[in-house]
Amino acid sequence: MTARREIESVTNRIRERSLATREAYLARVEDAAAKGVYRSTLSCGNLAHGFAACSPRDKAALSGDTIPNLGIITAYNDMLSAHQPYETFPRLIKEAAEEAGGVAQVAGGVPAMCDGVTQGQAGMQLSLFSRDVIALATAVGLSHNMFDAAVYLGICDKIVPGLAIAALTFGHLPAVFIPAGPMTSGLPNDEKARVRQLYAEGKVGRDALLDAESKSYHGPGTCTFYGTANSNQMLMEIMGLHTPGSSFVNPNTPLRDALTREAAQRALAITALGNEYTPVGRMIDERSIVNGVVGLNATGGSTNHTMHLVAMAAAAGIKLTWADIAEISEHVPLIARVYPNGLADVNHFHAAGGIGFLVRELLDAGLLHEDVQTIWGQGLRRYAVEAKLAADGSVTREDAPPASGDEKVLVPVAKAFQPAGGIRLLKGNLGQAIIKVSAVRPQHRVVEAPAIVFHAQDELQAAFQAGELDRDFIAVLRFQGPKANGMPELHKLTPVLGVLQDRGHRVALVTDGRMSGASGKVPAAIHVTPEAADGGNIARIENGDRLRLDAEAGTLEILVAADELARRQPAAGNLSSEHFGVGRELFAGFRQLVSRADQGAAVF
Structure with a gap:
């Protein structure tokens, strides 16, 4: 299905503006891809260092160049709720890789800071710059040239954009982003906001404020309001970098673990050693970027992405501007209301139909480019689904529900909350x-x-x-x-x-x-x-x-x-x-x- 004329017009303008830089970028991607498996170019000393700590089985596998090796870039730390679940992901990924006949190694770690912790503090002044530090740290991890694909474990504000910039810089490698999911719902967001205002007015004390905040942010997973972290997850899915239906499944559940294993095996399936080679630099193009902007506006997403999407696009040789984002906003209706744009949280959004419903509605309205490449194959229609746990513990998928489960949270385009984006x-x-x-x-x-x-x-x-x-x-x-x-x-x-x-x-x-x-x-x-x-x-x-x-x-x-x-x-x-x-x-x-x-x- 072809996108509406207005969406095509913006996409074509971006494509024309980016012609020289995109061509130069793709030439670099093709040059790197033509060199094949990088391990084959390493000396014996290089390679011995690269797998010295591996098991005998993995050493034997990595000695040649026919077994795919998956690099894991992780933003794990156990202080921050969103990233604490990643502690167990490398083990799951390694097990899944072995089952698929491959190998996985943790290529490197990147910092993950929380704006919620540093809010109003001096440390917040490092927050935006941490995005570029994360991109640099990822480059260091992948610079060893040991990998055929990479999976990225990151979820919050600057982490995902930093990882995306780095992934596109290593554009010859397939890239799969693996989310950890939101924490379960706590104190309703409107009640939290009410207590904050009372505290600002001096009508309640610090003990009442801390009690409300602790009931809001209470367990593993991302914060449940629709800030930059959850906008990141929507973007990664609508741009085809997540497996379908995986963004908002809670951590520490059987379905979340099954999705993580599946994502690792999908990353191994799309390396140059197989028949579905999908380098991320070729996969993410002007249409993918526009789809991200459409999703951002349709959901009332984070304003941080007016910078992050520009920087991410630039890493792929694509010149996106604020004027492009604003023009797309004029043609994309708001069809989701998640706090602070409404009272619901992302768990309510997911239960109402989530991204599968969102993608189908926007595709049917001609507001997304359907003919894009994703890690799941050709065509964004593959993402108009719900992920569920099969009886054997694997992931199964069904079409997104025909109607919203809660029209206070998520509506079809015909019933949009407002005619233009946010x-x-x-x-x-x-x-x-x-x-x-x-x-x-x-x-x-x-x-x-x-x-x-x-x-x-x-x-x-x-x-x-x-x-x-x-x-x-x-x-x-x-x-x-x-x-x-x-x-x-x-x-x-x-x-x-x-x-x-x-x-x-x-x-x-x-x-x-x-x-x-x-x-x-x-x-x-x-x-x-x-x-x-x-x-x-x-x-x-x-x-x-x-x-x-x-x-x-x-x-x-x-x-x-x-x-x-x-x-x-x-x-x-x-x-x-x-x-x-x-x-x-x-x-x-x-x-x-x-x-x-x-x-x-x-x-x-």
Whole structure:
């Protein structure tokens, strides 16, 4: 089935823009693939080092070049709930590989930090940069040239994009991403948000807040709201990098273990040693990237992916822009409501029909490219299914349910919650910015008010506590971009601004920082580019200047005469204190090299 004209038009524009870089990339992929199994080029000393710790059976297998070897890149650690389940995955993968006549080795580990732990802390300034560290660490692991394919164990915010960038850099290798699944449902998200606002107002204490948070984040698996981590899982499946139906199966269940074994065996089946060779660099093309953008908008996914998808696409020689993402958003309806865009969590989404239902609806509406290659074979229709556990312990699949199990959570395209997606591009004399409106009520999408300028989250919170913000205003939080301090997420501001909006004030946020998948009910123009540290006009805003954020018209303006604005000297951020401590001094080179947010905020 052919995608709609509007989707084809954006895809063709991306393809034409990317022609030279994509051709050069594919030439590198083909050159690497033509060299065959890399172990055959290793010296005896090289190879002996590469399998010294293996069993006699695996040593014998790896001595030649006819047995496939699967490299495992893992983001396991046992502090973070989402990655703790990965502890047992290498054993399952190795057993599955042996059953399939192959070998599997852990090629390397990558860091996995949690934005939930570092939120509002100095460590958050390493968060975005950790994506590129993960890509670099993956490259080190795969550089030994021992592998015929790779599986990637990662799930959360920067981990999956970093792994994807690295996988596409090693584009001659097949790549299969293996999720660990979400934790079971805990305290409802709306109740958690209510307690957070009460705490911000001083109406409950820390003990009540910690109790609510602990009941929300209570066990192994990803957090259950639809932030960047769960947006990652949707993307990997709709782009064909997961096995069908695997994204939102809870960890430590028989079905999850069966899916993990199946994914390992599928990775071995699509190496160059078999008949279904599927190098990821050839598999992921402009259509796959567009499908990811469609899925992001249809589900109200994380704004972080306006940077991550740009960077991932660039790793495959594809030039994706914010304008492409925004144009796709205009034609893709919102058909899922998962917190913060609704009250449900991802377990409710999965139970209502999940990604199988989502894929079928979007395909039938002509909003996805069906004719794509996936790790499961040709055609995205293969993903319009539900995965279940067969009597023999293997995975079986059925067609996605014909109707949603809960139309408060997931609906067919004909009953869409809103006609356009949740991510929009803002333009004006402050530059470009991203806004997510799927959780913002229409009456709050246009705000014109005086600016109050802050250079730190704590300044805004202190002003709130002092009673200085009980009025209409637009908070300007600057020097939060990638060049300034690594572009931290600013979730600590959500309860404060939510309280003020609930009191009837017209409020909004304008920042060169991030809000991510937790962008909620308060309008927030984020990722403002050029950022303050790069001389952007956000650095020229003064207290009392009138700003206008219009998410309907797609504009972001400072209502100051152009000549007056040009005369102003940009403010200087006092950032020296933010460049040291918790390892921030080690990232000075990253802050100097990093590209703009609209270019992916990458250091490569």
